[in-house]
Amino acid sequence: MLAVRELEAHYGDTKVLYGVSFDVGTGQVVSLLGRNGMGKTTTVRSIMGLTPPSAGSVRLRGRELRGLPSHRIARAGAGLVPEGRQIFPNLSTRENLEVARPVQSSPGNWDVERVFALFPPLAERHRSAGSQLSGGEQQMLAIGRALMTEPCLLILDEATEGLAPLVRKTIWQAIEALKLQGQSILLIDKNLDALLRIADRHYVIEKGRVVWQGDSPALSSDEQLKNRYLGI
Numbered sequence: 001m002l003a004v005r006e007l008e009a010h011y012g013d014t015k016v017l018y019g020v021s022f023d024v025g026t027g028q029v030v031s032l033l034g035r036n037g038m039g040k041t042t043t044v045r046s047i048m049g050l051t052p053p054s055a056g057s058v059r060l061r062g063r064e065l066r067g068l069p070s071h072r073i074a075r076a077g078a079g080l081v082p083e084g085r086q087i088f089p090n091l092s093t094r095e096n097l098e099v100a101r102p103v104q105s106s107p108g109n110w111d112v113e114r115v116f117a118l119f120p121p122l123a124e125r126h127r128s129a130g131s132q133l134s135g136g137e138q139q140m141l142a143i144g145r146a147l148m149t150e151p152c153l154l155i156l157d158e159a160t161e162g163l164a165p166l167v168r169k170t171i172w173q174a175i176e177a178l179k180l181q182g183q184s185i186l187l188i189d190k191n192l193d194a195l196l197r198i199a200d201r202h203y204v205i206e207k208g209r210v211v212w213q214g215d216s217p218a219l220s221s222d223e224q225l226k227n228r229y230l231g232i
Contacts, residue, residue, distance in 0.1 A: 001026045001184045002153055007056035009046045016042050018208045029185045031195045034205040040188050044157050048080050049073050079151025083158045085142040089131035093122050096141055100148040115144035118174050136167030159189045196220050204229050
């Protein structure tokens, strides 16, 4: 589904990614792990063209994305749930979802009612402005908005950061449901227990480099790795 190879990126003269490579298979959930400031969000921004990579390759379903503007990357099938949510505060919940729907949407794919089925609290607040929603409801809305674009790959940057435990549980249940439906997902989050349960594979990033990769049993059993790179 997604193949990232030798990705490099700069902020001005400062190099922040040094040859990052990883894969997300069709129907897989993959996590990017690491402490704050290690390059996880920059990796996501580079995939989406928000921080244009200076070297490397990003292929989605075999199509090269590097060099494309962000809106064309989204149309190619990459749906981003950004850190900070970035919903439209003056639009209603329903309007936030409707504006993300492709002009030529296929019947049976994502629509407002399917998002409401995934996140019932949004159905109850369908007339509320985005600014009136709680942080958890805004995160559900941001995920729903990304799904409305009918992505082949869903990317979540800090999926549950700063949310109440009950809301986090709802979002993790939704991610598990999406996985069962065959949705490919790239995840950044600090909730290691949930990631170990849901993700098929993990990549640890340290100072702009992938320093470890493996599955959940390997990560769960490696206490030295968790202490060194994740602070756990």
